[in-house]
Amino acid sequence: xxxxxxxxxxxxxxxxxxxxxxxxxxxxxxxxxxxxxxxxxxxxxxxxxxxxxxxxxxxxxxxxxxxxxxxxxxxxxxxxxxxxxxxxxxxxxxxxxxxxxxxxxxxxxxxxxxxxxxxxxxxxxx
Amino acid sequence: xxxxxxxxxxxxxxxxxxxxxxxxxxxxxxxxxxxxxxxxxxxxxxxxxxxxxxxxxxxxxxxxxxxxxxxxxxxxxxxxxxxxxxxxxxxxxxxxxxxxxxxxxxxxxxxxxxxxxxxxxxxxxxxxxxxxxxxxxxxxxxxxxxxxxxxxxxxxxxxxxxxxxxxxxxxxxxxxxxxxxxxxxxxxxxxxxxxxxxxxxxxxxxxxxxxxxxxxxxxxxxxxxxxxxxxxxxxxxxxxxxxxxxxxxxxxxxxxxxxxxxxxxxxxxxxxxxxxxxxxxxxxxxxxxxxxxxxxxxxxxxxxxxxxxxxxxxxxxxxxxxxxxxxxxxxxxxxxxxxxxxxxxxxxxxxxxxxxxxxxxxxxxxxxxxxxxxxxxxxxxxxxxxxxxxxxxxxxxxxxxxxxxxxxxxxxxxxxxxxxxxxxxxxxxxxxxxxxxxxxxxxxxxxxxxxxxxxxxxxxxxxxxxxxxxxxxxxxxxxxxxxxxxxxxxxxxxxxxxxxxxxxxxxxxxxxxxxxxxxxxxxxxxx
Numbered sequence: 001x002x003x004x005x006x007x008x009x010x011x012x013x014x015x016x017x018x019x020x021x022x023x024x025x026x027x028x029x030x031x032x033x034x035x036x037x038x039x040x041x042x043x044x045x046x047x048x049x050x051x052x053x054x055x056x057x058x059x060x061x062x063x064x065x066x067x068x069x070x071x072x073x074x075x076x077x078x079x080x081x082x083x084x085x086x087x088x089x090x091x092x093x094x095x096x097x098x099x100x101x102x103x104x105x106x107x108x109x110x111x112x113x114x115x116x117x118x119x120x121x122x123x124x125x126x
Numbered sequence: 127x128x129x130x131x132x133x134x135x136x137x138x139x140x141x142x143x144x145x146x147x148x149x150x151x152x153x154x155x156x157x158x159x160x161x162x163x164x165x166x167x168x169x170x171x172x173x174x175x176x177x178x179x180x181x182x183x184x185x186x187x188x189x190x191x192x193x194x195x196x197x198x199x200x201x202x203x204x205x206x207x208x209x210x211x212x213x214x215x216x217x218x219x220x221x222x223x224x225x226x227x228x229x230x231x232x233x234x235x236x237x238x239x240x241x242x243x244x245x246x247x248x249x250x251x252x253x254x255x256x257x258x259x260x261x262x263x264x265x266x267x268x269x270x271x272x273x274x275x276x277x278x279x280x281x282x283x284x285x286x287x288x289x290x291x292x293x294x295x296x297x298x299x300x301x302x303x304x305x306x307x308x309x310x311x312x313x314x315x316x317x318x319x320x321x322x323x324x325x326x327x328x329x330x331x332x333x334x335x336x337x338x339x340x341x342x343x344x345x346x347x348x349x350x351x352x353x354x355x356x357x358x359x360x361x362x363x364x365x366x367x368x369x370x371x372x373x374x375x376x377x378x379x380x381x382x383x384x385x386x387x388x389x390x391x392x393x394x395x396x397x398x399x400x401x402x403x404x405x406x407x408x409x410x411x412x413x414x415x416x417x418x419x420x421x422x423x424x425x426x427x428x429x430x431x432x433x434x435x436x437x438x439x440x441x442x443x444x445x446x447x448x449x450x451x452x453x454x455x456x457x458x459x460x461x462x463x464x465x466x467x468x469x470x471x472x473x474x475x476x477x478x479x480x481x482x483x484x485x486x487x488x489x490x491x492x493x494x495x496x497x498x499x500x501x502x503x504x505x506x507x508x509x510x511x512x513x514x515x516x517x518x519x520x521x522x523x524x525x526x527x528x529x530x531x532x533x534x535x536x537x538x539x540x541x542x543x544x545x546x547x548x549x550x551x552x553x554x555x556x557x558x559x560x561x562x563x564x565x566x567x568x569x570x571x572x573x574x575x576x577x578x579x580x581x582x583x584x585x586x587x588x589x590x591x592x593x594x595x596x597x598x599x600x601x602x603x604x605x606x607x608x609x610x611x612x613x614x615x616x617x618x619x620x621x622x623x624x625x626x627x628x629x630x631x632x633x634x635x636x637x638x639x640x641x642x643x644x645x646x647x648x649x650x651x652x653x
Contacts, residue, residue, distance in 0.1 A: 014441035021453065056433045085436040107440035107476060110447050 003029045004121050007048035009039030009065065010083075011057055019052070022110045027123055036060025040068050043075050050121045051075075052113075053100070055084040063098045070099035079120045083108065137346065145350040145378040154350070154380065158343040165336040172332060176325050183318045189243060190311035196240045197304040200255075203233040204300055207262070208293045214269055215286055218278050223270045230263060240303075248306055255299045262292040354382035361389060370397035424490050428483060435479050443472045481612040488619045495623055497649050500539035502532045502566050502573065509546045509564060516554050523561035524554070532568050536647040541620040542575075548613040549577040549640045557581035560637070572626075573646045578639035584632040592630060593618045617642070624648050 006028050010016050016032055023030050031046055033039035035058040043051060051069070055062040062082060069075040081102035082095040095103045102116055147154065207229040214222035237259070241252045265288050272278040272285065354376045361374035370393055376386040446468050449457060457465070487493045506526050517524035546564060553562040560580030567574050584592060593614050614628075621628050626644035 012437050012441070015437065015444070018441060018444040018448065022448065025453065085433040085440070106436045107443045110444050110453075111451065 003027065004050070004123070005029045005031060005046060005048040006050045006052065006117065006121070007031045007033065007039065007043055007046065008052045009033045009036065009042075009057060009062065010052075010054040011035060012054075015054075018110060019113070022114060023117075026114075028117070028121070034058070036062060036065040040065050043069055043078065044072065047074065048078060050117065051078055051080045052117075053080050053082050055082060055095075063094060066095075066098040066100055081116060081120070137342075137349075140342075140346050141349045141353065142377045144346050145353065145376070145380070145382070148379040151351070151380050151382075154347060158347045161343050162340045165339060169332060169336060172329065176329070179321065179325070183314075183321065186314055187311070187318065190307065190314050193240060193243065194304070194307045194311055196236050197300065197307045200233055200236045200240070201297075201300050201304055203229050203236060204293070204296055207233060208289075208297075211262075211266060211269065211289050211293070212286075214266075214273070215278070215282055215289075218273050220270065220273055223266065223273065226266050230259070230266070233259060248303065251299060251303050251306065255296060255303065258292055258296040258299060262289065262296060265289045265292060350378070351382070354378050354386065358382075358385065358389065361393075365393060365396065368400075370400050421490060424486075428486055428490070432479075432483055436476075439472060439476055439479070443469065443476070446472065481616055484616050485612055485619075488616065493619075493623070495538040495541065495620075495648070497536060497538055499534050499536050500542075502535050503528050505539055505543055506546065506564050506566055506575075509543060509550055512547065513550055513554060516551075517562065520554065520558075522554060522557055522559070525561065525563050527563055527565040529565075529567040532566065532573070533646070535573055536650060537624055537644055538620070538648075542624070542644070545617040545620055545642065546575060546577065548617050549642075552613065553577050553579035553581060553638070553640075557637070568646065569643070571646050572643045574641060574643045576639055576641045578637065580637040583634040583636055583638055584630065585634050589630060589632065593628065 004027070006023065008016065008019050008030060010019070010032070011034050020030060020032070031042055031048060033042045037059045039051075039053065039057070040060070042048075053062040053066055057065070060068075062084075066080050066082065069078065069080065079101035080099065081104055082098070082100040083104045083106060084095065085106035102120065104113065104116060144154065149157075207226055210222050210226040210229060213219075214226060234256075237252060237256060241249070241256075265285060268281070269278070269285055269289075272281050278285075357374055357376055361372055364372040372393060373390050374386045374393075376383055378386065446465055448454065450462075450465055450469065484493070506528050510524065510526050514524060550562060550564055557579040558581070562577070562579045565576045565578070567576075618628050621642045621644060624644040625648060626642055628640065628642040630638055630640045632638035
């Protein structure tokens, strides 16, 4: 059975480290990308089962990357969770409009993040 | 149309010349009337002159008639005188002499009359007649003497011949006189007829030219008024459509000239104002663009700040939580408390950041309400759930009191929750014992929320400061209870954005009740 793969697109090293350590205890396989463009490239190549996408990214914003992935047939069906640090009114609406399946506001609690991941991608009983 | 016809006519030059005369309209009109009046006077004077002339001619004619009459009478008197002379000679009667003398007297009388009015060549003729007559009279005297001396028979032939010769001479002279008088009368009549004809022509010419001059006066004066009025109308029409660069040009140097000058000055002022307005508008537009750019920059700065502040905070809170959750292994007992403090302070920092950013967004006018339907009951309950642990920690009674039957409300539930959280959080913070209660009730179309406590209360003189930014009732309170002092002013602004208001009733040592009211259905017309 193929190991469920999660792509995390985030430019901040410490936030990547948190997710890396959080998922290190689980059966998920984690791929990381540092900006919007490489995130999209990684998604096309690796075909992950879930994508966690930060909004403010270098080179290409998370929302633009999401729209791009939604438009491509290879990644059309992959659920994307948008993580935003703006928490302004309308952010959730913009995320949904771009095609996100979930929305998480920074600062998120690792517990919340794990719960959201499990909601989209139930962990297989090993 | 008439104006354009006039500009081409030669009268136009005259109209422009009259308009250009440096005199008031009043003077010009008076002058025009003066000219017409003068024409009347000239006509009248000419009439009087004509009457006098005609009267004089009639008198002269009369006189000529009389002279002709007199000379004819002289002729008759002479004829009779000759008759009587012949008679005297034939009858040899002295009585005939007396008759001759009577006729002679008449003759002389008439001759004297004629001589009195006579002039020039006639005078000499009269004198000759008189000389001949005197000679005739001496012959008559000879006849009379001869009759008296009875010697007539001897001299009758000679006397008769002499008398006849004289009579013929006198008769010829008198005939010349009569003829001369008749010629003179005819000449006079001719000259009168000629003068009358001339008078008629002169009168006709004078009348026609008077009428023409009067019309010309009226025409020129009226056009020197009508033209500037039309020009002014034209000019004002242009000004009314905003063509302030137009100038009115008039030849007038009267009231209209002064008016045109003022109109031009007005137009200049308007043009200046218009230019200033355009400049001000462009400056304003520029300023607007700058402001917009500044506002956009501020907004961008805010979202960047938001991201930059939250990202490290996310890491701090994330690592702490994972430590507390034992992700890195069993947590030593002595680290539990400090890690708890890190979490508490981290969350507090997050709230402070949120408040500062919220206020900045409100100040920048970037805050918008996300309106939607919500349940008042659920909203109040969610606030109680969120703060319940805090109340429990302090051992406070924490209850809710929402009136039954409040319909589904409309507003920004997130922001209203934030307001209630803030008020209830403050109430819990400032209350050491007793209770905190969150309530809601419907008053007409207004939804009134309230948060009451049995806390320290607010002094009357401090109440006005409660909703001001960066203010807490007392600086010492900040140290004791914490907080930025922004919560209430942010809440106030959110409530005002909903079209509502916030107020407080408080007694020191007894407790405070904060109220805020918002329309039940925000953004929908009140029914």
